[in-house]
Amino acid sequence: MRKRLPLALAAAGSLLAAGLITTTPAVAEPTMNPGGPCLQENQTVMRSSVPDYRAMERQLLNIEKNSKGRVKVASAGKSGEGRELYYATLGTGDTVIWLQARIHGNELHSTESVLQILQELGSSGSPSVKQILSELTIVAIPMYNPDGAEANIRQSTTPNRQDLNRDWERFTQPESEAFWHLFVEKAPSIALDLHHMGQAPRVAGTDDLNQFQIGAHSVDPSRMSADQWKLARQLSEVSIDAISGYGQTHVAKYPYIDITGGVISRMILGGTAPDGFSPSMQKNVDAAIFYEVRSVGQKSNGYLEQLFTRPVMAVLKAAADGSLYSSDWSDYDRLSYATNAPCGA
Ligand SMILES: [Zn+2]
Numbered sequence: 001m002r003k004r005l006p007l008a009l010a011a012a013g014s015l016l017a018a019g020l021i022t023t024t025p026a027v028a029e030p031t032m033n034p035g036g037p038c039l040q041e042n043q044t045v046m047r048s049s050v051p052d053y054r055a056m057e058r059q060l061l062n063i064e065k066n067s068k069g070r071v072k073v074a075s076a077g078k079s080g081e082g083r084e085l086y087y088a089t090l091g092t093g094d095t096v097i098w099l100q101a102r103i104h105g106n107e108l109h110s111t112e113s114v115l116q117i118l119q120e121l122g123s124s125g126s127p128s129v130k131q132i133l134s135e136l137t138i139v140a141i142p143m144y145n146p147d148g149a150e151a152n153i154r155q156s157t158t159p160n161r162q163d164l165n166r167d168w169e170r171f172t173q174p175e176s177e178a179f180w181h182l183f184v185e186k187a188p189s190i191a192l193d194l195h196h197m198g199q200a201p202r203v204a205g206t207d208d209l210n211q212f213q214i215g216a217h218s219v220d221p222s223r224m225s226a227d228q229w230k231l232a233r234q235l236s237e238v239s240i241d242a243i244s245g246y247g248q249t250h251v252a253k254y255p256y257i258d259i260t261g262g263v264i265s266r267m268i269l270g271g272t273a274p275d276g277f278s279p280s281m282q283k284n285v286d287a288a289i290f291y292e293v294r295s296v297g298q299k300s301n302g303y304l305e306q307l308f309t310r311p312v313m314a315v316l317k318a319a320a321d322g323s324l325y326s327s328d329w330s331d332y333d334r335l336s337y338a339t340n341a342p343c344g345a
Contacts, residue, residue: 029256030337037107037196037295049301050108051115053083053146059115060086060142067122070133076141077178080158083146085178088118089186093135095319098188098285099312100141103165103195103263105148105155109293109301110194113308114142120313128317135320139186145175166259168266171274176263180274183267184281190235190319191288193218193264194308196295200252200338208250210338212307214240215254215290218265223258228268231287233329235315239291240335242314243307252338254292264288 051059064073067090075084099117101110118140121129132138143149145164147157155161156173167176193215203210216236221229236253243249259265266272267288273279293307318324 030340037198047108047152050112053143053150056111056115056143056146057084057086060088060118063115063118063122064088071118071122076182077174079145079147080156080174081147081150083150085141085146085175086143087139087141087182089137089139090118090121091133091135091137093133093137093320095135095190096137096139096186096188097316097319098139098141098183098186098191098267098288099194100144100191100263101194101308102142102149103144103193104163105145105150106152107154107194107196109196109304110308111142111149112301113194113305113312114140116305116309117312118142121316128320132316132320136316137186138316139182139188141179144179147175165263166261168263169261169272171272177274179263180277180282184277184283187283188267189286190231190315191264191267191285192235192312192315193288193290194312195290195292197292197338199340199342200292201341202339203250203252204337204339206250206336209248209294210252211249211294212240212243212251213254213292213338214251214332214335215257215292216332218257218259218262218288218290219268220256220258224268228285228287230329231325232289233332234324234327235287235289236332237329238314238318238324238327239289239311240331242311246306246310247303249307251335253332253335254290255337255340264290 060073064071071088071090073086073088075086077085079085099114101114145156148155151157155163156175160172162173164173164175167173171177197213200210200213202208214236216232240251267285270282270284271279273281291308291311293304
């Protein structure tokens with residue numbers, strides 16, 4: 001079920017969305033140049049340790065085959081180089097959750113994590129998985145940018161080399177257009193976007209390695225409705241809680257960002273569409289956030305993948321049992337930022 005808000009709050013939200021009243025301006029936040037992954041000097045990345053496009057395709061179809069009808073795999077279209085833009089759907093609930101991995105081709109581990117999540121949801125008989133599948137419909141994209149993944153670059157390749165996470169205003173790339181149509185068709189209320197971090201080596205004020213950055217907003221919070229900003233922080237809290245106490249994981253919050261052409265930014269703001277289509281076809285999400293996991297590397301693959309898998313599963317569980325919508329978000333403001341320096345610092 002989509003949770004209904006008290007009328008007064010909903011009204012305030014639409015006034016905010018219409019720009020008739022203003023929210024408190026964002027507190028001064030540090031800025032940072034986006035762009036993972038964060039590699040140490042001389043670090044070799046063994047790409048053979050993570051699934052490439054063909055391995056992803058094989059695993060995805062295997063998960064579908066073994067799921068006894070739970071997982072359905074389809075393609076949203078073709079990449080610039082002609083690869084399928086695979087996605088999986090599962091669950092029968094009214095609340096639709098969009099889970100997106102690997103929009104940046106060289107940020108490796110989110111693909112494997114999404115496959116693990118699909119494997120779990122496609123085969124487990126646990127009560128919490130049953131609840132997730134009855135309350136939610138999940139749309140999962142294990143490799144948004146297969147051409148960039150194969151080339152091991154951030155951007156797409158064809159017809160232009162573009163950061164696909166800046167292309168939801170102009171829609172110059174086939175991946176953007178295909179996934180926009182899927183987004184309109186599925187009309188998700190929550191979106192999660194998985195990344196690796198760029199330069200953000202330590203939690204500010206400590207010597208602790210920053211392993212996980214939570215991105216509660218990809219546009220200035222003053223451009224969201226009050227309800228979107230609240231739910232984004234609730235999603236963030238549920239995500240962070242899921243990894244606190246897991247190994248030596250240290251968490252920071254993502255610094256100031258306001259990228260209007262980002263995919264989840266446009267899911268929040270609406271207002272754009274590919275040529276020939278109306279922005280009014282698009283329903284804005286209730287909230288969208290992103291995760292950034294540290295580094296990539298074959299030695300700690302399992303750990304890095306868990307840093308995606310655990311918070312995603314926690315969000316699904318909390319959305320399914322309803323606890324998400326009443327969870328406390330007051331700790332979010334108290335989270336530290338990371339230091340802004342090269343990865344090895
Ligand atoms: Zn990224």
